[in-house]
Amino acid sequence: MPPMTDQNLSPAQVTLLTQAMLSVALVDGIHPAEAALIGQFYExxxxxxxxxxxxxxxxxxxxxxxxxxxxxxxxxxxxxxxLMCLMTAYADGALSAAERSHVQAIASTLGLDAAHFEAHLAQVRDELVGALSHLPDAGSVAVVVKELAAQD
Structure with a gap:
């Protein structure tokens, strides 16, 4: 799957995407990290x-x-x-079952099938692991990778 590329989003698309991200964060209460991600995107x-x-x-x-x-x-x-909804869900460190279900409903509405959704989920996890891979403590990175895999 190709990496996410920058798009020139219209104001309507920015608004829709922000609302979708907020809906994911609201599933189990907005965590400060989720609010920061959404706020940064919108701003x-x-x-x-x-x-x-x-x-x-x-x-x-x-x-x-x-x-x-x-x-x-x-x-x-x-x-x-x-992708942005999945990143929002993971911003607090974990993708809850309720968040996953909500993002799957969004994906379905958008016409993405289960395989496409799973590919996006894998991409977001890979990006999270990549962001951690520079840490000197490989053991901690391995624990995070195991926790991400166990959330399925």
Missing amino acids: TSRSADMPSTSAVMASPEVQAFDIATLKGSSAEFADTVV
């Missing part, structure tokens, strides 16, 4: 005429997200949504 992607990051992050639970709004998205945007 670096939003245009000047969009609401501020602080306004979007202020009360995410009241911003209802309808998965059906993602139907008809391009394949490239669908891949980005699923």
